[in-house]
Amino acid sequence: METSINSLKKALKNADRVAVLTGAGVSAESGVPTFRGADGLWKNYRATDLATPEAFARNPELVWEFYNWRRELIGQKTCNPAHRALAELERLIPDFTLITQNVDGLHLLAGSRHLLEIHGNIWRARCTRCGRETLDRAPDMGNRPTCAACCGLLRPGVVWFGESLDPEILRQALEAAERCRVMLVVGTSSVVQPAASLAYTAKSGGALLAEINLARTPNSDLMDIVLMGKAGEILPELVDGWT
Numbered sequence: 733m734e735t736s737i738n739s740l741k742k743a744l745k746n747a748d749r750v751a752v753l754t755g756a757g758v759s760a761e762s763g764v765p766t767f768r769g770a771d772g773l774w775k776n777y778r779a780t781d782l783a784t785p786e787a788f789a790r791n792p793e794l795v796w797e798f799y800n801w802r803r804e805l806i807g808q809k810t811c812n813p814a815h816r817a818l819a820e821l822e823r824l825i826p827d828f829t830l831i832t833q834n835v836d837g838l839h840l841l842a843g844s845r846h847l848l849e850i851h852g853n854i855w856r857a858r859c860t861r862c863g864r865e866t867l868d869r870a871p872d873m874g875n876r877p878t879c880a881a882c883c884g885l886l887r888p889g890v891v892w893f894g895e896s897l898d899p900e901i902l903r904q905a906l907e908a909a910e911r912c913r914v915m916l917v918v919g920t921s922s923v924v925q926p927a928a929s930l931a932y933t934a935k936s937g938g939a940l941l942a943e944i945n946l947a948r949t950p951n952s953d954l955m956d957i958v959l960m961g962k963a964g965e966i967l968p969e970l971v972d973g974w975t
């Protein structure tokens with residue numbers, strides 16, 4: 733009897749174009765807190781107070797305190813077998829696109845290159861006056877960091893709730909979802925839009941859909957294959973013994 737993981741492995745091997753959507757669950761085994769799980773960030777903090785443009789306009793120091801705390805925490809974490817397996821998959825598949833909602837930068841550290849960070853990156857900061865963007869791995873940016881070029885107030889280089897995603901990045905993500913033959917949806921609760929709709933885009937493009945998660949999600953019924961378990965255990969199994 734063919735197991736689900738073997739049929740997914742076969743589908744991946746026969747696919748010339750693959751797209752993967754990841755969420756906080758792929759960084760969970762690195763010790764990066766997720767958003768909506770038991771110890772999720774949004775359990776202890778109100779996203780509307782900390783991850784919206786209104787919150788930043790109201791109290792930029794508080795928002796920077798939140799992001800400096802997360803930079804301090806994430807800065808001590810390294811990538812885990814899930815990140816590394818996805819970097820390996822990129823090397824094995826001719827046309828591979830990794831679309832991530834995560835802002836922790838761990839996919840880049842693991843070696844992923846065909847990467848779309850659709851919610852931005854916590855290590856980037858953008859000037860609210862001249863738009864200049866910098867990459868800075870210092871854990872603490874201070875609570876009112878300013879632009880070296882124009883002294884404008886810097887903001888975290890992430891996409892907040894109520895903000896549109898970068899149109900070019902979103903276009904590339906939609907194109908990858910439309911064209912792929914297989915889409916993996918890994919470690920996301922599939923509640924945040926428009927990311928969660930990428931699975932529908934792939935489905936309507938005729939792709940085989942597989943979900944890897946500890947629990948079912950609102951998109952589980954859309955999937956051809958649902959693998960329940962840890963991303964850090966299932967993804968390496970998919971690439972083991974590939975050739």
Ligand code: BV8
Nearest residue numbers: 755756757766767768833893894896919920921924925963
């Ligand atoms: C926008 C960056 C246009 C900041 C984030 C349509 C319908 C309904 C609502 C909306 C809609 N369109 C827009 C909205 C509003 C909103 C939205 O989707 N709200 C939801 C919550 C209802 N969307 C937006 O505002 C987006 N903008 O659409 O622009 C627009 C413009 C103006 C007005 C309206 C619309 C922007 C969304 C981006 C927000 N920014 N992050 C920061 O991080 O600080 S979102 C945040 O959630 C993170 O990026 C995170 O990645 C993302 C999604 O969460 P997940 O990654 O899924 O994490 P979560 O904790 O939820 O789940 C973890 C999963 O992993 C779980 O399923 C768990 O079981 C699993 N897991 C855990 N451990 C493991 C595991 N799986 C495997 N292995 C493990 N070991």
Ligand code: ZN
Nearest residue numbers: 859862879882
């Ligand atoms: Zn500036």
